[in-house]
Structures are given as C-alpha cells and as structure tokens.
Amino acid sequence: MAALADSTSFRLRLVNNNSLKVVALGDSLVYGFGDHEGGGWVERLRRQWMMPPNPGHVLYNLGVRGDRTQQVSQRLEDEFRNRGELRNRVPDLIILSVGVNDSARLARANGRNYTDFANFEREIDALLARAQQLCPVLFVGMVPVNEEKMPFLDCFYYNLADQYRYKEATKQACQAREIPYLDIFDLWMGRGSQWMRSRLTEDGLHPNILGYQSLLEDVLNWEAMQQLMSAKIVTI
Template sequence: MRLIAFGDSMVAGAGDPDHLGWVGRALADRREITLYNLGVRRETSADIAARWPPEAKVRLTDVEPMRIVFSFGANDCHLEGGHPRVAPAESLKNAHAMLTGAGRLCPVLLVGPPPVVDPGVCARLEGLNEHLRTLAARLKVPFIDVLRPLMADGLFQAEAAAWDGAHPGAGGYQRMADLVAAHPAWRAFTGLD
C-alpha cells in the first residue's frame, strides 16, 4: 500500500527529534506501507489544496492500493494582520475540494488539527475542527478528532510550550500517533481491520 500524507508542519513532524512526527509513528512496524510524507511548514489549507493534485499524481499507481490522508488547520487559524490567515469559510471550501478531489482517486481520511499553545488559535481551531467533522460526515469521509484528547492530555501542548509554541517533541507526537493508530477509521484505512 502507498499512503500519501498531505498537510502542514504537524504532518511533517517539525520539532520531533526523531523526525517521525505522528504519521511515521502511527505507521511504526507497518513495512507493507510506503509513506510519502508531504507535510510542509507554514502551509494553510489553501496552499495544500493548490499543491496536492500534481504531487499525488506522480505517486499514484494501479499496482498497489493507494490512500491519501489530509491534516491541516493550525496555520489557517493563526492571525496575520489581525485576521485568520484563511477565513473559516475558505478553509471549509478548501477541505471540500481536497476531500472530494482525492476521494475520486482512492480512499481518503481526514485527521483534525492538533492544538497549539496560543489560546486564541486553539479557540479558532475548536470551531474549525467541528466544521471539518461535519463536512467529513456529510462527504462520508472518515474523520479523526485529535484536538480535544490532546488538549485534555496536556503533553502535546506542554512540549510545544517548551519549544516553539506550536510543535511538540517525541512524546507529543507519540500521543497523537497513538490516538490516530488506535482509531477504527485509521485501522480500516490502513488495512489492519
């Protein structure tokens, strides 16, 4: 199986001293899966929506099963000039385009955004997370909510606070990976169930 992961620095695993991030950790010991981690730092949903089609196209094959996972949102919710970098309605429009476009190619899964340290960004993330959950349900795309469990746990944000305010270390990424890997949608998506 080939799994393409599109997203931002959280997908890329920025801050992880082991350079695995949550995606690499969620696929630990899964040698039958070829991972293409295409997370890019500072990218918003608009950036990802623009780049995913050509980047996916060169990695698609008929020889083995394909999967595409998306995860984004924190950069959309950061303020720039007093406004979110991407307005919530535009974030949802981008998400809709990505999920429907990729869904025509292969199975797709959406992992919600993880928290950051800034409470204002987290408040906007909570709203976006709910809208993404609703959109995914309407499109019949599996959705994994990591925001609330990671906020309740505290380790993800504590590690982020100790580094750059956004990205955790190995422990935080492992917690996120554990949430994702244990989720029935991920297990079905990656062929475990």
C-alpha cells in the first residue's frame, strides 16, 4: 500500500484553518446500517471531528444501501460537485468503500455474481480513475460476512471466497494508482471467526455496534488516516 505521504497522487489542499472537506461514498458500510447507536464508522468519525474547541475536517456521509460499484460511479461527480459548500469550492478528499454487493451471488449459492467479475474489474478501475480526476482518494475495504447466515433477503448469497476475489481486485487496482487501501477483510479474518462474527448483525452481512466501533478504530489506526488527521501544512 502506498503511504499517504509518499504517494504523488495523494496531495491535500488544506483550507479554513487546516480543515478539509471530505466526502465518503459507498454502500451500507458507509451509510452505517446496523449501528443504531452511533450511526456507523463514518458518522462516528464525523462526530469526533465536530468536537470543540478544535474541530477537525468536514465529513459528508454519501453511503447508499445496496449500491454496487456502477451505482457509486454514476453518482460520483454530482455528489462531489454539490458538497463544496462555498462558491467555486469542491471537496478536498474522497473516501470510497464499495464492492461487497458486486460479489453477491443471486438466487442460489452457486448462482451468478451480481456483477460479473470481469465487468467488476473494469468498473472499479473506472471508478478510481474518475475519482482521482476530481481529488485525492482513500479506499476502505469490505468486512467479511458470516456465510452461515446466508441468504440475505432470501436472494443474495455472500461468501468469503468471492469477497476475497473482489477485494483483491480492488486492492490491486488501488495499488496500481497509488491510492491508499485499508484491507479490512484481511484484518478481521486474521482475528478469528469468533471475533469477526461477534461484530456482525444477525443478518451476517452488516457490522453491529461493536463492529462499527472496531471498524472506526481500524480506520483511525490506519497510517493514511493518521497522516490526514495530523496534517498541518498546505500541499499543492
């Protein structure tokens, strides 16, 4: 993974007393579904950055439940252009988190993937390319699912093997573009199935309150986020 400070593609323009405007786009993991207490990791981070007397960056949650890569790509530029707040101003950073819905199998456990893998590879690369044309980008990867709880909504079959395949394609696409990527899937799988499952809701797909707390901790401990939060100078 390219370190934020080392990546020529990741240059931040600090405004308003070292405050950045950040947009987070993606699926239910960005939206925060499953966390009735804190609203998900993006909302928890937004609240932290709102704390006086030293507020942090401005953060907009633009997650939509069920979105796949294609849907995020379709709304990317409109969402971005309408979050500038001030005239002739646009956001300084995009955080992306999408891909798990693309990996789902339809109707049965061995059904076709919701997004064909070859199409997904093209779509994720196109999304990253479009996002980088707008501003610097960070990518937060998907959480692993509990296969024993499938199907979701009686028709979507998520499994770890497909998840790994799709997240690896995303990770490699990010590395090729020097976009910092946080591999949540590997982090959580490395902590054991009991630890992971204790952080998912009954549907086996979405994090619960504890899961979003853990997810926020992983994001905050990420080198790219630490450098973002401690940034004190203007880089053009």
